[in-house]
Amino acid sequence: xxxxxxxxxxxxxxxxxxxxxxxxxxxxxxxxxxxxxxxxxxxxxxxxxxxxxxxxxxxxxxxxxxxxxxxxxxxxxxxxxxxxxxxxxxxxxxxxxxxxxxxxxxxxxxxxxxxxxxxxxxxxxxxxxxxxxxxxxxxxxxxxxxxxxxxxxxxxxxxxxxxxxxxxxxxxxxxxxxxxxxxxxxxxxxxxxxxxxxxxxxxxxxxxxxxxxxxxxxxxxxxxxxxxxxxxxxxxxxxxxxxxxxxxxxxxxxxxxxxxxxxxxxxxxxxxxxxxxxxxxxxxxxxxxxxxxxxxxxxxxxxxxxxxxxxxxxxxxxxxxxxx
Amino acid sequence: xxxxxxxxxxxxxxxxxxxxxxxxxxxxxxxxxxxxxxxxxxxxxxxxxxxxxxxxxxxxxxxxxxxxxxxxxxxxxxxxxxxxxxxxxxxxxxxxxxxxxxxxxxxxxxxxxxxxxxxxxxxxxxxxxxxxxxxxxxxxxxxxxxxxxxxxxxxxxxxxxxxxxxxxxxxxxxxxxxxxxxxxxxxxxxxxxxxxxxxxxxxxxxxxxxxxxxxxxxxxxxxxxxxxxxxxxxxxxxxxxxxxxxxxxxxxxxxxxxxx
Amino acid sequence: xxxxxxxxxxxxxxxxxxxxxxxxxxxxxxxxxxxxxxxxxxxxxxxxxxxxxxxxxxxxxxxxxxxxxxxxxxxxxxxxxxxxxxxxxxxxxxxxxxxxxxxxxxxxxxxxxxxxxxxxxxxxxxxxxxxxxxxxxxxxxxxxxxxxxxxxxxxxxxxxxxxxxxxxxxxxxxxxxxxxxxxxxxxxxxxxxxxxxxxxxxxxxxxxxxxxxxxxxxxxxxxxxxxxxxxxxxxxxxxxxxxxxxxxxxxxxxxxxxxx
Numbered sequence: 001x002x003x004x005x006x007x008x009x010x011x012x013x014x015x016x017x018x019x020x021x022x023x024x025x026x027x028x029x030x031x032x033x034x035x036x037x038x039x040x041x042x043x044x045x046x047x048x049x050x051x052x053x054x055x056x057x058x059x060x061x062x063x064x065x066x067x068x069x070x071x072x073x074x075x076x077x078x079x080x081x082x083x084x085x086x087x088x089x090x091x092x093x094x095x096x097x098x099x100x101x102x103x104x105x106x107x108x109x110x111x112x113x114x115x116x117x118x119x120x121x122x123x124x125x126x127x128x129x130x131x132x133x134x135x136x137x138x139x140x141x142x143x144x145x146x147x148x149x150x151x152x153x154x155x156x157x158x159x160x161x162x163x164x165x166x167x168x169x170x171x172x173x174x175x176x177x178x179x180x181x182x183x184x185x186x187x188x189x190x191x192x193x194x195x196x197x198x199x200x201x202x203x204x205x206x207x208x209x210x211x212x213x214x215x216x217x218x219x220x221x222x223x224x225x226x227x228x229x230x231x232x233x234x235x236x237x238x239x240x241x242x243x244x245x246x247x248x249x250x251x252x253x254x255x256x257x258x259x260x261x262x263x264x265x266x267x268x269x270x271x272x273x274x275x276x277x278x279x280x281x282x283x284x285x286x287x288x289x290x291x292x293x294x295x296x297x298x299x300x301x302x303x304x305x306x307x308x309x310x311x312x313x314x315x316x317x318x319x320x321x322x323x324x
Numbered sequence: 325x326x327x328x329x330x331x332x333x334x335x336x337x338x339x340x341x342x343x344x345x346x347x348x349x350x351x352x353x354x355x356x357x358x359x360x361x362x363x364x365x366x367x368x369x370x371x372x373x374x375x376x377x378x379x380x381x382x383x384x385x386x387x388x389x390x391x392x393x394x395x396x397x398x399x400x401x402x403x404x405x406x407x408x409x410x411x412x413x414x415x416x417x418x419x420x421x422x423x424x425x426x427x428x429x430x431x432x433x434x435x436x437x438x439x440x441x442x443x444x445x446x447x448x449x450x451x452x453x454x455x456x457x458x459x460x461x462x463x464x465x466x467x468x469x470x471x472x473x474x475x476x477x478x479x480x481x482x483x484x485x486x487x488x489x490x491x492x493x494x495x496x497x498x499x500x501x502x503x504x505x506x507x508x509x510x511x512x513x514x515x516x517x518x519x520x521x522x523x524x525x526x527x528x529x530x531x532x533x534x535x536x537x538x539x540x541x542x543x544x545x546x547x548x549x550x551x552x553x554x555x556x557x558x559x560x561x562x563x564x565x566x567x568x569x570x571x572x573x574x575x576x577x578x579x580x581x582x583x584x
Numbered sequence: 585x586x587x588x589x590x591x592x593x594x595x596x597x598x599x600x601x602x603x604x605x606x607x608x609x610x611x612x613x614x615x616x617x618x619x620x621x622x623x624x625x626x627x628x629x630x631x632x633x634x635x636x637x638x639x640x641x642x643x644x645x646x647x648x649x650x651x652x653x654x655x656x657x658x659x660x661x662x663x664x665x666x667x668x669x670x671x672x673x674x675x676x677x678x679x680x681x682x683x684x685x686x687x688x689x690x691x692x693x694x695x696x697x698x699x700x701x702x703x704x705x706x707x708x709x710x711x712x713x714x715x716x717x718x719x720x721x722x723x724x725x726x727x728x729x730x731x732x733x734x735x736x737x738x739x740x741x742x743x744x745x746x747x748x749x750x751x752x753x754x755x756x757x758x759x760x761x762x763x764x765x766x767x768x769x770x771x772x773x774x775x776x777x778x779x780x781x782x783x784x785x786x787x788x789x790x791x792x793x794x795x796x797x798x799x800x801x802x803x804x805x806x807x808x809x810x811x812x813x814x815x816x817x818x819x820x821x822x823x824x825x826x827x828x829x830x831x832x833x834x835x836x837x838x839x840x841x842x843x844x
Contacts, residue, residue: 048539049536049539050539050540075526076526076532076535076536077525082526084800085619088618101798104798104799104800107800108799108800108802110618110800155786155795156795156798157798178786179786180785180786181786181791182703183695184539185538185539185541185695186695186698188541189357189695189698189699190703192359192360193702195698195702195703196703204540204541208541276539276540276542277536277537277542277545278540278541278542279541279542282541312799335673335677336677336679337680338677339676339677339678339679339680339681340681340684342681343681343684355700356699356700360699361699417593417596417597418596418597418599418600420597421597421601422604424821425601425813425814425817426813427820429809429812429813429816431775456775459768460719464764464768467764501730502764505722505723505764509718509719509722509768512683512686515687516686516687516688516689517689519689519692520689523689523692531689534692538695550688550692553692554687554688555684556687557683557684557685557688558680558683558687561683
C-alpha cells in the first residue's frame, strides 16, 4: 500500500514538475495592455490569420507601428465569436471582424465601433469572394441556384445575405435556395463530391476552387454594393473614450500600412507566407483584396438593409452608431 | 517475460502498420481524391518540413504544457471530490443532480465566456481542459467508491479503523482500478480538449497550427499535424499504461499478465 | 422505490441546484456585463426562446441523432470490448491504433467524415459514435479483464460453451464497468451532438446555441446551455432506471452483503 501511494504521488509530482518546467518559457503570451513607462504602448489586436490582415504584418515589419510608439502583437483568434468578446472585455484593444457580425453585435447592445476599414471587394472580376459550382454543373448563373443547396461558412451572416442579393439581381427567388453551413476549407471537396451544389468561398479558396476546375457563377460582393467593405478594425467605446490618442495613432499606422500594401502587392503577398501555410502556387494565383482605409458608409448601409430584409435583425441597425 | 514484451510491442506495431497502409492506399482508390485526403507519404513529407520549423516545436511545447497542467488539476480535483462525495451517501444524493446537469454542457459552449475572461491566453484552454476531464475522473472515482465490498468495509469498521484509515486501506485500493481507467480516459480527453480549444479559441499550440493550415487550404500540412495529434495520443496512452501497470500490479485485471 | 424514498431523493436532488440558482440570481442581479446577464433576464427569455415550434424543429432532431449515435456506440463498444478484452493478442494489436484515433479531436475529424459520409445526419451520428465508443469500449475491456480468472477457468472446466459463458459470465460480470462507461458516453454524446451540429447543420439544439452565440443573443445562448443541462439530467435519470434494472443483482448483492 505504501509503495502504491508512493508511485501515484511520484507520478503526480512528475506531471506537476513537467508542467511547471514548461511554464517558464511562456512569458510572451500575455496580451494585456499597459502604457509603458518609456512611452511604448503595448497593443494587441485579435485577428484571423488570413490574407485580409497582411497589411498589419507588413506594417509591423516596416515599423509603421513602432514609429508611433505602438508595440503591436497580433493574436490569432478564430472568428468573431472569439474576437468580439475579447475586445469588449479589453483583452484585445482592437479586433478585426466582418461588418455583418459587428452589426449583429451592435444590434445586441455590445459597445463596439469600427475605426478603420479592414478589407474591401475589388468591385470587379476577379474578386476575393465568389459563388462557385462544379465545372460541369448545369448552374449557369445565380438564378439557377433556385432549388439548389448552397454552402456558406456561417448562416445568417454576410455570406448568405450577399448571395441572396446576387440571386435577386439575376431575377431569381432567394427563398427557393437551401443554405447549409460548412467551413470554407471543406467546401472545395464538398463541391467536387456533389454533396452541395454551390459554395460561397473567399480567398484563398476561390483560387483553390478554380484550380480544381470549378466555375464562378456569381461575384456576390460585386452584386451587392460598389467596393463593398467586408471587414473592419474595431474597438470598444471604452477605449475610444479613455485613450482617443491611441485609437488615432492605431488608425494612422493601419492607414499607412494599407497604403504601403496597395503600392507593394508583391510584398503583401510575400508576407502572407510568413503567417499562413498557403501553398506557393495558390498564393500566386489568389486575388488580393482592396485595402482602402476609408470606411465605406454606403456599402455598410446596404449590408444593414439586407440584414433587416433577410431577418438577421428585427429592427433597423444604426449604422452611424457602429462607425466611428 | 521478455518475450511477451517484445511480442506485445510487435503486435502493436503491426496494428499501426495496417493503419498506415490503409491511409496510403485509400487516396489511390476512387473512394476519395488525394486532393482532399493525401496519401500517408505526402503527409509525411509535409511533416518533415514542419519538424524543421521552430514554430512547430514551440507549438508542441505549448500543447504539452496545457495538457499536463490541465490534467493534473483535473486529477487532483476529481479524486478529492470523488472520495469525499462518494464516502457520504447524503452528499452523493445532494450533488447528483448538479453533477448530471453540469457534465453534458459542452466545453465548446463555454468558449465565449472563457475568451471573455482570458482572451486567447493559455488559461482559457486550461479552463476548458479541466472542465472536460474533471468529470471523467470524478465519475470513475464515484463508481469505484461504490464498488467497495461492504463486508470488507464492515470488517475494517469492526477493527475500529478510523475514517482516514478506511479510505486509505479499503476505499482507495478498491477504487484504484476505476481511478486508473478514469486517468486514462481523462488523459486523452484532456489532450483532445487542449487541441480543440487551441483550434477554436486560437491560443498557441498544435491546434492553432491546424487551424492556420485549414484556413490556408494546406491539406497535407493539416493532416501531418493531425498525425502528430494522434501520435501524442499513443504516447499519452503508453505513459498511462505504464503507470497503471505499476500501480495495479496486484489487481486481478493485471495479475494474469504478470504471471504469463 | 417507495413514494417516501422518491420524495427524499427529489428533495435532496433539488436542494443544491436551488442553492446554486439562488447564488447565481443574487450575484448577477444588477449585472451590466452583456456576457453575464441577470438570471432573471435569462428566465424571462426562456419561454419565448424555447417554443413548441423550436422544440419540434431543433430539439427533437437533435435527440434522434443523439440516441441513434449513443445506442450504436454502446453496441459497438461492448462487442469490440468483449472481443478485445478476451483475446490479449487482439488487444495489443489494436491498442495503439485505437489510441491514435481516439486522440484526434472530432472538430478535426469532421472534415474527413464529410469526405466519406456527406453532410447529412449520417455524418452527425458517426461523429457521436466515434466519440462515445471509447469509454464504453475501454470500460468493457477493463470489466472483462477484471472477471475473476478462477470463475472463467471453472466454467471452462465444466465445459460451458463460449456463447453461454458470454451470456452468463462475461457480460454480467463486466456490466458494472459497462454501465460506468455508458454513463461517460452519455454526456460525451451530448457534447458531440453539439460539435457535430456546429458543422454543416441547419437545425438542432447545438446549431441554435452556436447561432445565438454568433448573433450575440447572449441571454438566449444561456437558455440554450440550460436546455443542454436539462437534457443531460433527463437522459441520465433514464439511464439510471435502466441501470437499476439491469444491475439489480449487483446492487442486491451489495445490499445483502451489507445486511449480513
